[in-house]
Amino acid sequence: xxxxxxxxxxxxxxxxxxxxxxxxxxxxxxxxxxxxxxxxxxxxxxxxxxxxxxxxxxxxxxxxxxxxxxxxxxxxxxxxxxxxxxxxxxxxxxxxxxxxxxxxxxxxxxxxxxxxxxxxxxxxxxxxxxxxxxxxxxxxxxxxxxxxxxxxxxxxxxxxxxxxxxxxxxxxxxxxxxxxxxxxxxxxxxxxxxxxxxxxxxxxxxxxxxxxxxxxxxxxxxxxxxxxxxxxxxxxxxxxxxxxxxxxxxxxxxxxxxxxxxxxxxxxxxxxxxxxxxxxxxxxxxxxxxxxxxxxxxxxxxxxxxxxxxxxxxxxxxxxxxxxxxxxxxxxxxxxxxxxxxxxxxxxxxxxxxxxxxxxxxxxxxxxxxxxxxxxxxxxxxxxxxxxxxxxxxxxxxxxxxxxxxxxxxxxxxxxxxxxxxxxxxxxxxxxxxxxxxxxxxxxxxxx
Amino acid sequence: xxxxxxxxxxxxxxxxxxxxxxxxxxxxxxxxxxxxxxxxxxxxxxxxxxxxxxxxxxxxxxxxxxxxxxxxxxxxxxxxxxxxxxxxxxxxxxxxxxxxxxxxxxxxxxxxxxxxxxxxxxxxxxxxxxxxxxxxxxxxxxxxxxxxxxxxxxxxxxxxxxxxxxxxxxxxxxxxxxxxxxxxxxxxxxxxxxxxxxxxxxxxxxxxxxxxxxxxxxxxxxxxxxxxxxxxxxxxxxxxxxxxxxxxxxxxxxxxxxxxxxxxxxxxxxxxxxxxxxxxxxxxxxxxxxxxxxxxxxxxxxxxxxxxxxxxxxxxxxxxxxxxxxxxxxxxxxxxxxxxxxxxxxxxxxxxxxxxxxxxxxxxxxxxxxxxxxxxxxxxxxxxxxxxxxxxxxxxxxxxxxxxxxxxxxxxxxxxxxxxxxxxxxxxxxxxxxxxxxxxxxxxxxxxxxxxxxxxxxxxx
Numbered sequence: 001x002x003x004x005x006x007x008x009x010x011x012x013x014x015x016x017x018x019x020x021x022x023x024x025x026x027x028x029x030x031x032x033x034x035x036x037x038x039x040x041x042x043x044x045x046x047x048x049x050x051x052x053x054x055x056x057x058x059x060x061x062x063x064x065x066x067x068x069x070x071x072x073x074x075x076x077x078x079x080x081x082x083x084x085x086x087x088x089x090x091x092x093x094x095x096x097x098x099x100x101x102x103x104x105x106x107x108x109x110x111x112x113x114x115x116x117x118x119x120x121x122x123x124x125x126x127x128x129x130x131x132x133x134x135x136x137x138x139x140x141x142x143x144x145x146x147x148x149x150x151x152x153x154x155x156x157x158x159x160x161x162x163x164x165x166x167x168x169x170x171x172x173x174x175x176x177x178x179x180x181x182x183x184x185x186x187x188x189x190x191x192x193x194x195x196x197x198x199x200x201x202x203x204x205x206x207x208x209x210x211x212x213x214x215x216x217x218x219x220x221x222x223x224x225x226x227x228x229x230x231x232x233x234x235x236x237x238x239x240x241x242x243x244x245x246x247x248x249x250x251x252x253x254x255x256x257x258x259x260x261x262x263x264x265x266x267x268x269x270x271x272x273x274x275x276x277x278x279x280x281x282x283x284x285x286x287x288x289x290x291x292x293x294x295x296x297x298x299x300x301x302x303x304x305x306x307x308x309x310x311x312x313x314x315x316x317x318x319x320x321x322x323x324x325x326x327x328x329x330x331x332x333x334x335x336x337x338x339x340x341x342x343x344x345x346x347x348x349x350x351x352x353x354x355x356x357x358x359x360x361x362x363x364x365x366x367x368x369x370x371x372x373x374x375x376x377x378x379x380x381x382x383x384x385x386x387x388x389x390x391x392x393x394x395x396x397x398x399x400x401x402x403x404x405x406x407x408x409x410x411x412x413x414x415x416x417x418x419x420x421x422x423x424x425x426x427x428x429x430x431x432x433x434x435x436x437x438x439x440x441x442x443x444x445x446x447x448x
Numbered sequence: 449x450x451x452x453x454x455x456x457x458x459x460x461x462x463x464x465x466x467x468x469x470x471x472x473x474x475x476x477x478x479x480x481x482x483x484x485x486x487x488x489x490x491x492x493x494x495x496x497x498x499x500x501x502x503x504x505x506x507x508x509x510x511x512x513x514x515x516x517x518x519x520x521x522x523x524x525x526x527x528x529x530x531x532x533x534x535x536x537x538x539x540x541x542x543x544x545x546x547x548x549x550x551x552x553x554x555x556x557x558x559x560x561x562x563x564x565x566x567x568x569x570x571x572x573x574x575x576x577x578x579x580x581x582x583x584x585x586x587x588x589x590x591x592x593x594x595x596x597x598x599x600x601x602x603x604x605x606x607x608x609x610x611x612x613x614x615x616x617x618x619x620x621x622x623x624x625x626x627x628x629x630x631x632x633x634x635x636x637x638x639x640x641x642x643x644x645x646x647x648x649x650x651x652x653x654x655x656x657x658x659x660x661x662x663x664x665x666x667x668x669x670x671x672x673x674x675x676x677x678x679x680x681x682x683x684x685x686x687x688x689x690x691x692x693x694x695x696x697x698x699x700x701x702x703x704x705x706x707x708x709x710x711x712x713x714x715x716x717x718x719x720x721x722x723x724x725x726x727x728x729x730x731x732x733x734x735x736x737x738x739x740x741x742x743x744x745x746x747x748x749x750x751x752x753x754x755x756x757x758x759x760x761x762x763x764x765x766x767x768x769x770x771x772x773x774x775x776x777x778x779x780x781x782x783x784x785x786x787x788x789x790x791x792x793x794x795x796x797x798x799x800x801x802x803x804x805x806x807x808x809x810x811x812x813x814x815x816x817x818x819x820x821x822x823x824x825x826x827x828x829x830x831x832x833x834x835x836x837x838x839x840x841x842x843x844x845x846x847x848x849x850x851x852x853x854x855x856x857x858x859x860x861x862x863x864x865x866x867x868x869x870x871x872x873x874x875x876x877x878x879x880x881x882x883x884x885x886x887x888x889x890x891x892x893x894x895x896x897x898x899x900x901x902x903x904x905x906x907x908x909x
Contacts, residue, residue, distance in 0.1 A: 038513030099833030
């Protein structure tokens with residue numbers, strides 16, 4: 001805005017509608033919710049409930065919407081999943097509950113996510129306190145990280161009477177829900193309200209506190225009866241190509257779009273490196289904030305991309321271009337201004353360690369994409385905490401047993417930092433936190 | 449194409465569909481438009497005694513997101529002045545000579561007053577008169593409507609007065625708010641009525657508002673019973689229609705019956721005809737969707753008749769009536785068992801829970817290894833659509849234990865998924881009536897009954 005006259009890029013940005021990144025789906029109206037809730041067959045031992053990682057009793061909460069018992073509906077959701085408001089928005093429902101809906105095969109599955117949001121909006125809109133604190137147990141638990149796994153674990157433990165302190169390295173709680181999911185899908189205030197609800201359950205959140213070394217861990221272990229690590233993953237890894245310093249980090253790009261959108265300068269011709277869900281979010285931000293062209297480049301093909309099919313469909317509708325079998329090799333900049341991204345064509349070879357065909361560069365196929373902004377979203381590095389604390393790992397992730405306990409006793413872990421198997425998602429993190437809370441509770445009660 | 453025309457007690461109509469005496473037939477303008485839409489006839493909204501109406505007079509019963517499965521009303525008879533109604537009736541009849549114009553009437557229970565109204569109606573050129581002995585609210589408090597229909601003696605006496613003056617066919621409309629509707633029907637026929645019609649509305653209270661604790665609908669803080677109609681009352685109407693149609697005295701009189709009560713589609717219409725109705729009256733469905741519905745009522749009925757090879761309405765009337773009988777005459781050896789079509793089953797497991805909790809516990813969940821498993825048999829870590837769908841057990845009926853109650857069939861949300869297979873029981877047909885006559889000890893005594901079951905190989909799990 002300040003440079004509006006000189007900078008054509010910002011002009012385009014201004015031309016974009018102000019609400020370009022506002023929550024995409026409107027809330028259901030009362031009548032829409034009623035019609036949809038009544039459409040639910042109320043399956044017994046329902047497959048949607050099985051498919052939900054937190055096993056919310058979905059037919060139960062939906063029928064409560066149908067009978068206009070919204071308080072009961074919200075409680076049903078939160079009993080299984082304390083982060084129901086976030087999950088209602090960000091869950092890949094097509095792969096989970098809605099994907100398993102018995103009406104999906106020949107009809108339209110029930111809009112479970114949106115109904116869940118309807119019940120959650122009701123509870124948060126009324127500021128309801130749905131759970132009463134239990135009698136204090138006298139036990140103390142430290143939770144590292146206020147993301148979905150940490151909040152879920154803390155909330156469940158607090159409900160059981162334990163004194164819980166969360167140590168969060170950032171200023172705001174919520175983890176990726178606050179910082180890393182575009183507002184189109186989840187506005188930051190939803191994640192913050194959810195964290196505030198957990199705090200209302202009696203959980204203390206210490207902000208700006210990071211667990212950095214074994215000594216700090218030892219202090220925690222002497223002060224607390226158990227520790228839960230929910231530190232998530234690290235930064236975006238390096239591409240190790242010349243000009244890398246010109247490339248923007250995808251997670252930071254999203255964070256700015258969410259929390260400081262006026263500071264975010266979006267290019268005219270943006271290239272996003274990567275084809276996962278974060279890459280798609282970056283492309284969405286660029287497109288919606290005024291980029292003329294957005295091109296996603298990925299070294300494999302659409303069959304190997306990690307983005308959910310529905311996300312891929314969505315981004316194609318947004319008018320984003322794809323270049324598959326393409327790998328960046330150099331950023332070309334003049335006077336600190338990006339001019340183009342040099343790439344090479346790839347071909348698929350034999351399967352690599354991930355089981356996917358390994359991409360090989362085709363000699364002599366180098367070409368250049370004109371661009372003024374390059375964003376990378378190629379995953380996150382493994383948690384460094386594992387080696388700092390000398391925890392056993394599995395594929396670089398913190399290793400846990402079925403009770404979510406690490407190789408060190410009374411140190412539990414969950415969420416993305418342990419996701420050696422399965423897809424990293426908010427709802428999986430919530431379930432990890434919940435299961436860890438059950439294990440910790442059992443341990444604290446059984447062993448005193 | 450089937451001939452849909454009827455001659456009902458001398459009243460001719462190009463199709464059997466008449467607007468019932470109700471708000472849709474409240475004025476000449478409305479009946480005019482209904483005839484333009486194709487209605488075969490109209491029973492004019494009841495005229496007679498002077499009245500004043502209230503607001504919030506209709507209340508609806510909604511269920512499962514469906515609007516107006518039933519409607520209840522405290523609307524009275526026509527609140528338009530008598531002379532205006534009579535002149536509009538005359539006008540409509542002049543404009544529509546081929547349609548049936550029947551006038552519903554209700555006046556004070558005085559011979560002279562009834563003679564008067566009958567004569568004034570006849571002067572309009574109307575084709576028939578319907579005596580409203582059914583209205584359950586308001587008018588009944590003034591000794592009219594259902595106050596007459598509920599007492600066969602009143603019903604007979606007033607019908608006699610009417611018949612003294614009537615020169616056109618008279619239909620007596622009966623109330624369902626009585627223990628046996630056959631009694632007033634017989635009374636009307638004994639007094640010389642040319643036809644009966646049923647059912648009028650059922651006494652009802654729609655509900656209570658849980659915010660205000662007021663009655664629904666709220667009439668200045670009060671509410672009360674009103675007449676209930678619409679799809680929800682159809683089974684009640686069919687039963688009363690069959691009861692009247694089967695009664696030997698009524699059968700002998702050959703008096704036709706005009707059927708109504710929840711007719712919404714041609715399918716409902718065909719069912720009323722099959723159980724003995726000779727003309728059909730419709731109100732709630734018209735109040736929900738307008739006069740235009742008559743097109744499919746006629747078209748659907750005609751196509752069905754063509755398909756079945758019925759050329760005229762009289763081929764259909766009472767065709768299924770002989771099948772209606774008492775439990776005493778049912779074949780106890782008849783056996784049906786439920787079978788689930790695994791190709792069509794969507795595994796909602798509603799049949800499982802219904803059978804297991806409330807019926808005869810003969811549906812099993814079978815896993816992929818063929819083992820019977822309890823519900824909820826998956827690990828807490830299991831999730832995702834693939835696992836949820838691919839590990840879901842089948843629902844299978846244990847046919848040897850199935851008593852054929854038909855609950856699963858009724859609740860299954862998938863068309864043609866559960867079949868009631870009629871399987872020979874291997875026992876000779878016998879009814880309770882026959883059994884109690886031939887082997888009284890079996891029907892009177894549990895010990896004998898057990899011995900009889902054993903002998904006949906009757907297995908009740």
